[in-house]
Each structure stands twice: as C-alpha cells, then as structure tokens.
Amino acid sequence: MSLSKLVLRSMKKNMKHYYLYFFALIFSVTLYFSFVTLQYNAEVWEAVQISGTATAGFKAATYILYFIVLFFVLYANHLFMKRRSKEVGLYQLIGMTKGLIVRLLAIENILLFVGAVIVGMLAGFFSSRVFAMILLRVLEKEALVTMAFSTQALQQSILVFAVLLIIVLIQMAWMIHRVSLLSLFSAAKQADERVRRFSPLQMVIGFLGLILIGYGYYASTKLFDIEATSNLLVSMLIILATTIGGTFLVFRFSIAFIMNIIRLKKKGHLSVQDVLALTPIMHRMKSNAKSLTLITVLTGVSLGITTLSYIAYYSSEASAYSQVPGDFVLLENNSQAFVEALEQHNIAYGAVDYRLQGVSATVGQLMSEEQKDNPLYTMEGVIYTIPLSDYQQKVPTASLSGNDAILTNYGGYMAEMFPLEKDRDIDVSAGEFKETLHIVDIQEHSLISGIITAGGGGPIFVVTDKMFEHLATQSELYPWHEQTTITLQAESDRAAAEQLYQQTGADILTIVDNEGDTHEYKQSSYEMQRKGNIESLGLTIFITAFLGLAFLMTTGSILYFKQMSEAEEERDSYTILRKIGFAEKDIMKGIYMKQAFNFGVPLVIGLLHSYFAVKSGWFLFGTELTTPLWLAMCCYIALYAIFAVLSVGYYKRVVRESL
Template sequence: MSLSKLVLRSMKKNMKHYYLYFFALIFSVTLYFSFVTLQNNTEVWAAVQMSGTATAGFKAATYILYFIVLFFVLYANHLFMKRRSKEIGLYQLIGMTKGLIVRLLAVENILLFVGAVIIGMLAGFFSSRVFAMILLRVLEKEALVTMTFSTQALLQSMIVFTILLIIVLIQMAWMIHHVSLLSLFSAAKQADERVRRFSAFQMVIGFLGLILIVYGYYASTKLFDIESAGNLFINMIIILATTIGGTFLVFRFSVAFIMNTIRLKKKGHLSIKDVLALTPIMHRMKSNAKSLTLITVLTGVSLGVTTLSYIAYYSSEASAYSQVPGDFILLEEQGEEFLEKLEENNIAYDKIDYRLQGVTAAVGQLMSKKQQDNPLYTMEGTIYTIPLSDYQQSVPEAKLSGNEVILTNYGGYMAEMFPLEKDHDLVVSAGELEETFHVVDIHDKSVISGIVTAGGGGPIFVVTDDMFKSLTTQAALYPWHHQTTITLKSNEDIATAEKLYIQSNAGIITAVDDKGKTKQYTQSSYEGKRKDNIESLGLTIFTTAFLGLAFLMTTGSILYFKQMSEAEEERDSYTILRKIGFAEKDIMKGIYMKQAFNFGVPLVIGLLHSYFAVKSGWFLFGTELTAPLWIAMCCYIALYTIFAILSVGYYKKVVRQSL
C-alpha cells in the first residue's frame, strides 16, 4: 500500500480525533489572520490616526497573540498524539519503522495545516471587518470599512504558520523517536505525574499552599502603601511567587486531600455519584496540577489585564472631568470672545467664577500619625485656595467659619495612594503671612482645572471669604488667579460650542509661572479631553480584550479537550456501570459534579487572583472599579460555562454510546 493511500485511510479512520485538532488549528488561524488583517487595514488606521506608541503596542500584541496560538496548537497536538498512541504502537508492531511513521504523520499534519489555514484565513478575512467595526465603535469614530484583502497579512500569516508547522512536526518526531513501544500503549492513560498515597506531609504542604495564596492576597492589598513604596518591585515578585506557588500546591495536594478526606469519612459507603466525582477529582486534580496551575494563572493574568484596561476606558469620562470640571474652562479672565460667540448663537449656559490664591503648605500634615515619618509629611508645595462664596455656587450646603477649611478637588489615585484625614491642623504660608488651617472636611468633587492643580486630582482649599481677602493682600507670586467654568444647558449645543471654542482660541492661555517666566498653556474642553482619552485608551482596551479573548478561548478549550480525552478513557467504566444496571441519569449526576469542579475550581481561583491583582492598583488606571470588574468577570464566567456545558454534552454522548 502506498504512503498516500495509507494517509487517506488513516485520516478517514481517525476523523473523530482529527476534528478536535482541526478545530484548534482553524481557531488559531482565524484569530491571528483577522488581527493581522486589521493591523494592515489602511482605511481603519486612517480614521484612527494611531501614534507611534500605539502602533508599537499593536505590533507587540501580534507577537503575544502568536505565542498564545503556538501554546494552544502545541498543546492540542500533544493531546492528539496521546490519543493516537495505541495506533502508533500498532504501526511499530506490524513492522513500520519510526521514520516511516513520522513521514505518515507529517503528511497528515501538512494536509491538516493546509486545510486549516485556508478555512481559517477565509473566516479571519470576514471576521476582521467585524473586529474593525468594533474598534471604530470603541473609538467613537465613523468610517466606511470595506472588505479589503491584505497581501501583506497573507504573507505574514503564511510565514508564521509555516514556522508553526515545522515546530509541530519537530514535536511529533521527537515524541515518536523518544517514546518506547510499551509506553505508547499506556500514554493515553498517563497524567502529568504519578499519583501516590496521601501522607501527613502532603496534608501540611496542601495547607501551606492555601497560606501562600492568602499571604499573596494580603500582600497585594499593601502593595501601593506609602510604607512599602520603596520595595515595590521586590514585593511584586514575592506576590507572584506566593500566589503561583500556592496555586500549584493547592491543585497538587489541597483539593486532592480534601476529596480523599470526604471519601474516607464515608467509610466505604460510596454512591455512584461519589465514584464518578470524588475519586476522579481527587486523582485528576493531583496528577494534572501543572496544567491546571498554568490554566489558572493564564485566566487570572488575562482577566486582570483586561479589567484594568476596561477600568481606564470606563473611567475616561470621569478622568476627563477631573481635568476639566465643566464643559469649558476659561482661565485668567480670558475667553470673552468665546462668551460673546455663545450669546450670538443663542447657546444657553451657566457660569461659575472662581477666584484663586496660592499658598504654600505641606499636605502631608493631614496624613495619619503612622505615616508622619514619611518624607512627604514635610514636603511643601503650592496649593490654591478659593473663597467659600464661590464654592457655594456648586456646593450650596458648604459652611465654614474662622480658620476652618474644606479640602476639595482631591480624588483619583492621589486620594488612594496618599489618603488624607480631616480634623487636622495645617500650617500654610502666603508671602509673609502664616496661618493655621483646621481641615473640617475632605471632598472629592472636582472644581478647578488640571492645569491649575498640576495634572488634576491635586487638593484645593476652600476658605472663608475673610480669610481669602487676607491671603490676596500678600505679594507672593502665583500664576493663577481666576477661573470661569462654563456648563451648557443643552447637550445638543456641544458640537457648535466646540467649534466656537477652537475658533476663538479660548483654550490658549498666557500666564506668568511661579518663576516669573511667561508661559503659554492649552486648556482643553471637556469633550475634547474625553475624546482624547477615548482615542488613547480605546485601542488599548480593544487590544487587551482581543488578547484576553484569545487567552480565555485557549484555556477554556484546553480544559474542554482534557475532558474529552478523559471521557474517552473512562468509556469502558461507563460500559460496565450501564451493564450492571445504572441508568444514564445516575451516571450523569456524578459527571455534573465532576465538571463543576474541573471548570469551576480553576475559574474561581483565577477570578480571585485577578480580583486581588486589580484591587491592589486599579486606582492608577481610573476612577471606577465595581462595574468594569463585574462586567469582565461575568464575560469570563459565561464563556467558561459554555465550555462546561459542551463538556457535559460530550460526556452524555459517551455515556449513551457506552452500552
């Protein structure tokens, strides 16, 4: 029989195995080709107008995606080879040399790759338009996206998957040449590691794994505290080591030990559900600890990165408002022409005037007592004050007397990293005047432009009108003295007002800085700042979401593939159970519990990892945590649930066919 006929017969016979591997290849090619096609879509990038940094980030994402695809395909190929181990062993028993077997499987893999690449590229070509529309939607851009075939994307993908094919062939040849004939007949039943009897030492190690994870979570909550800021990198390494190491120990010992304890308490009176759930969970969790740890860590990392990116994107409006707390900001009584144009165009608006006066103070004096040895405690800087009557235009209920002050405009990452406390005294100076303020309250409401507060989020003191007058009598030189906040009454007028704002150059301000030098500043409008945030963060959230989807599909598919493999291994056991009288529903009860553990435990631990990772530094990315975190987690839970349902469906088919 010729090699070509043998290949065709082998592929026809192994179709039930091939479709799993074929799907993995098609999925990988589709993901990669759609992403590369989008990268080379000139119409999209003409509308997006990416910066050099964004372009570099998008290219880096392409390499990350390729490594995801490489990991996915190599694992699928490894699983596929294990499922065909008996067949390969039979080939050797009938006299076929290892070299001939390698050529046989190589031809099969080449045919599979060619078919998968053709189908995957077609699917990727059509899906790239969908992804392009999603990207433009995220960036709030309008552009006509046509079906444009990129020869550059085609060439790049062909090169990439040719390299991947060579790696897969090397992996396959290595497995065949370095595995004994006897081991081939038991390879499908081999797990990551041999299972041994439980001991007291293993119990202690399992408990240690839980302690390591808990410590990693606790350390993550203290990562950005002022006291540990100097050892940030070392603390991050410790957190990663303890959580990843603890996760491995939990899978290797803790879960298996708990399941074994439950089984021993039953004193041999095991139901069919226990036989099909507790015992397989005990052995699978312990023996497949390495792969489950990898899946859990990948889930946590991808979810954490996606969530942080979404927090930044979700908070783009709040971040813009902290910089521009009004539709338009006019500084130093400039912008009269803009106001006249608004009235000429019958655009109704509300106006609040804030008088500003700078003082010098060290806000570290408002930190807690345990933080007062920090250098920030005595570090002085310029802080602006506004009179109470101006502040009451936006906060009517505010009240002060004497030397009482309200600290406002203080929020975001500044408030999280450097928390300040009220009911503290604070010594300030303005020229030759020195006063002691008593802070009665701290507000996070943004009222003053980010230009004035040097980036936004900086504190502003609200003082009584009498105190403000005494501060303005000082001859100290501070650059800002007046701000006018304009808020339009109708959102329909925003587009017209934006054009008038640009035409009148109301956002170009000339002022004297604290060193006496004349400097020009550019004050954006709120809508302009919001769009800048959307454009800078939209591409990031799209890229990370795409990579997160790839990670999620990879880890979910791997779990699904493992369950399909286990179902085939346990087919004989189901046949025996059916023959002695157990109904399908009795067997499925144990399988339901088993699948809940196989998919639920890695997902839950991965969600916990990502939650504490995000919780430790989310405030560096935005102002809102709860909604983005829940949305991202729900997406991951939904997709894992789909994989679990597919896995249960496959088990049900195996159980039905077992009799």
C-alpha cells in the same frame, strides 16, 4: 498498500479525533489572520489616526498572539498524539519503522494544516471586518470599512504557520522516537499518577499552599503602601512567586487530600456520584495540578490585564472631568471673547466663577503618623484656596465658620496612595499672613482646571469669605487666578461652541509666574479631553480584550479537550455501570460534580487572583473599579460556562453510546 492510500484510510478512520485537532488549527488561524489583516487595513488606520507608538504596540500584540496560538496548537497536537498512541503502537507491531510512521503522520499533519489555514484565513478575512467595526466603535470613529484583502497579512500568516507546522512536526517526531513500543499502549494513562497513599506531609504541604496564596493576596493589598514603594519590583516578584507556587501546591496536594478525607468519612459507602466525581479527581491530581495551575494563572493574568485596561477606558469621562470640570474652562482674561461669541450665536449656557488665591502649606500635616517617612510629609508647596461663597455654587449646603476649611478637588491615585485625614490642623501662610486651618471635611469634587492644579488631583482649600479676603491682600506674593466654568444647556450646541472656543483663542492660556516669566498652555474643552482619552485608551482596551479573549479561548479549549480525552478513557467504566443497572441520570450527576470542579475551581481561583491583582493598583488606571471588574468577570464566567456545558454534552453523548 501505498503510503498515500494508508494516509487517506488513517484520516478517515480517525475522523472523530481529527475534528478536535482541526478545530484547534482553524481557530488559531482565524484568530491570528483576522488580527494581522486588521493591522494592515489602511482604511482603519487612516480613520483612527493613531500614533506610531500605538502602532508598535499593535505589532507587539501580534507576537503575543502568536505565542498563544503556538501554545494552543502544541497542546492540542500533544493531546491528539496521546489519543492515537495505541494506533502508533499497532503500526510498529505490523513492521512499520518509526521513520515511516513519522512520514505517515507528517503527511496527515501537512494536509490538516493546509486545510485549516485555508478555512481559517477565509474565516479570518470575514471576521476582520467585524473586529475593525468594533475598534472604530470603541474609539468613537465614524468610517466605512471595506473588506480589503492584504497580501502582507497573507504572507505573514503563511510564514508563521509554516514555522508552526515545522515545530509541530518536530514535536510529533520526538514523541514517537522517544517512547518504547510497550509505553505506546498505555500512553493515554501515563500522565496520571495514581495516588494510593496520603501522608501527613501532603496535608502540611497543601496547607502551606493556602498560606502562600493568602500571603500573596495580603502583600498585594500593601503593594503601593509608602514603605513598600521603594522595593516595588521585589514585592511584585514575591507576590507572583507565592501566588503561583501556592496555587500549584493547592492543586497538587490540598484538593486530593481533602477529597480523600471526604471519601474516608463515608467508610466505604460510596455512591456512583462519588465514584465518578471524587475518585477520578483525586487520582489525577499530578498531571492536572500542572495544567490547572497554568490555566488558573493564565486566567488571572488575562482577566487582570483586561480589567485594568477597561478601568482606564471606562474612567475616561471622569478623568476628563478632573482635568476640565465643566464643558469649557476659562482662565484670567481669555473668557470675554468666548462668552460674547456664545451670546451672539444664541447658545444658552451657565457660568460659575471661582476666585483662587495661592497659599503656602505642607499637606503632609494631614497624613497619618504611619506616613512620616513619606517625602510629602514635610514638603511645602503652593495650594489654592477659594471662598466659601464660590464653593456653594457647587455644594449649596456647605458651611464654615472661623478657621474651619474644607479640602476638596483631591481624588484619583493621589487620594489612594496618599490618603489625608480630616479633623486635623494645617498651617498656611501668604507673605506675612500666617494661620492654622482646621480641616472639617475632605471631598473629591473637581472644581479647578488641571492646568492650575498641576495635572489634576491637587487639593483645594475652601475657606470662609473673610479668611479669603485676608489672603487676597497677599496676591502680589502668591498666585492669583480667576476661573469661569461654562456649562452648555443644550447638547445640540456643543459642536458650534467647540468651534467658537478655538476661533476666539479661549483654548490658549497665558500665565505669568511669580518670577515674571510667561507660559502658554493649551486648555482643552471637556469633550476634547474626553475624546483624547478615548483615542489614547481605545486601542489599548481593544488589544487587551482581543488577547484576553485569545487567552480565555485557549484555557477554556484546553479544559474542554482534556475532558473529552478523559471521557474517552472512561468509556469502558460507563459501559460497566450501565450494564449493572445504573441509569444515565445517575451517572450524569457524578459527571456534573466533576465538571463543576474542573471548570469551577480554576475559574474561581483565577478570579480571586485577578481581583487582588487589580485591587492592588487599579487607582493608577482610572477612577472606577466595581463596574469594570464585574463586567469583565461576568464575561469570563459566561465563556467558561459555555465550555462547561459543551463538556457536559460530550460526556452525555459518551455515556449514551457506552451501552
């Protein structure tokens, strides 16, 4: 028989195994080719108009995506070769050399790769337009995207998958040459260490794993504390090492030990559900510990990165408002022309005026005693004050008396990293005027332009009108500003108002400092600031979401493929159970428990990892945690649930076919 006929017969015989491997290849090609095609779509980049730095980030993402694809395909190929180990052993028994077997399997892999690349590129070509529309939607851009075929994307994809094919062939040849004939007939079970004895040492090591994870979680909550920031990199490495190491120890020792205790408590009275759930999990923990740890870490990392990016994108409006607390902010003498233009065009608006007087103060006096080592604790700077009557335009119920004051305009990462305490005194001065203010409340209300508060988030003191009048007498020594906040009454007037804002020069601010130097600033409107945030963050959230999806599909598929392999290995056990009288529903109850563990435990631990990772520094990315975190987690849970349902469905088919 010729080699070509042998290849065709082998592929026909292994069709039920090939579809799994073929799907992995098609999925990988589709994902990569659609991403690269989008990268070379000139219409998209012309509509997006993103900087070169962002484009470089997009290209860097293709390398990360290729690493994901490489890992996915190599694992699928390893699993495929493991399932065909007996067949390879039979080839050797009938006299075929290892070199001939390698040639046979190499031809099969080449045919599979060529077919998968063709199908995957077709699917990727059509799906790239969908991803392009999603990107434009995220960036709030209006553009017509056509389905343009990119020869650059084609050449790059062919090159990288040709390299991947070579790596796969090397992996396959190495697997065949390194094993003996006898081991091929038991290769499907070699990775599973049968744990027959459980010692107290295992319990101690498993408990140590829980302690390591707990310490990693605790250290993450203290990551950005004042005393920890000096060794931030070391702290992050320690958290990473303890969390990953603890996860492996938990999977390797804790779970098997706990399940063995559950089994012993039953005193030999095991139900069929126990046999199909507790026992297989307990006896597969060595090989499963490595894969489950990897899957858990990948899940936590991808979910954490996706969540942080979404937090930044979701908070774009709040971040814009902290910079521009109104539709338009006018400072000093640049407001009159814009206001007159609004009235001439019959654009209805509301205006709120704020008077600001700078004072010298040490905000560290409002910090706790634990933050004494913080440089801000003794640093003196200029902080603006506004009169109570102006503040009541924003908060009508506010009231003050005597030396009482409200600290507002203080939020974001500053409030998280450097929390201030109310019911404390702070000394302020303006020239010869010195006074002690009693802070009765701390609020986050954004009132003043970020240009004045040095980028937004800087505190503002609200004082009584009488106190403010005293401070105003020192205006020649400390900064004095007037701000007018314009709020449009009709959203339909926004486009016209934006145009007038620039035509009248109201977006150009000229400020003279204490030394008489003139500084010119560009003051964006709220809508301009919001769109700028979206444009700068939109590509980031798209790339991270795409890579997060790739990570998730990879980990979910690995779990699914692994369960398919285990189902085939356990087929004979199901046949025996069916023959001695157990119904399909009885067997499936144990399988449900097993799948709940195999998919649920890595997901739950991965969610916990990502939660504490995100919780440690989310405030550096935005102003809202709960909604983005829950949305990202729900998406991951839903996709894992889909893989779990597919796995249960495959088990159900195996159980039905076992009799």
